[in-house]
Amino acid sequence: MIIQVCVGSSCCLKGSYEIVEFLQKAVADNHLDADVTLAGSFCSGRCNRIGVTIFVDDDVYTGVTPDTISAFFNEKVLVPLNAERK
Ligand code: FES
Secondary structure, three states: OEEEEEOOHHHHHOOHHHHHHHHHHHHHHOOOOOOOEEEEEOOOOOOOOOOEEEEEOOEEEEEEOOOOHHHHHHHHHHHHHHHHHO
16 A cells, blocks of 8 residues: 655645654554555645645545544555455
8 A cells, every 4th residue: 555645835734744754653553564655745736725635545535634644544544454454
């Protein structure tokens, strides 16, 4: 799984770096280093007023914030990876 966090200027203002830090720690804490690749992405033109744009493989999500990244990680990363393992 490849997770790309937008580090364009609009997303940075809404917490990209906090989100990247959260994801780095969450991936390590859940021993997912072999399953998840974290990367940055440039602005894809999906900037919005609420939060940050994140790509998970081919899916794109907008409006993710430092307050919602934990739930996002559970729903979009942990649950699908655990389902793949069954
Ligand atoms: S700055 Fe992130 S989508 Fe534009």
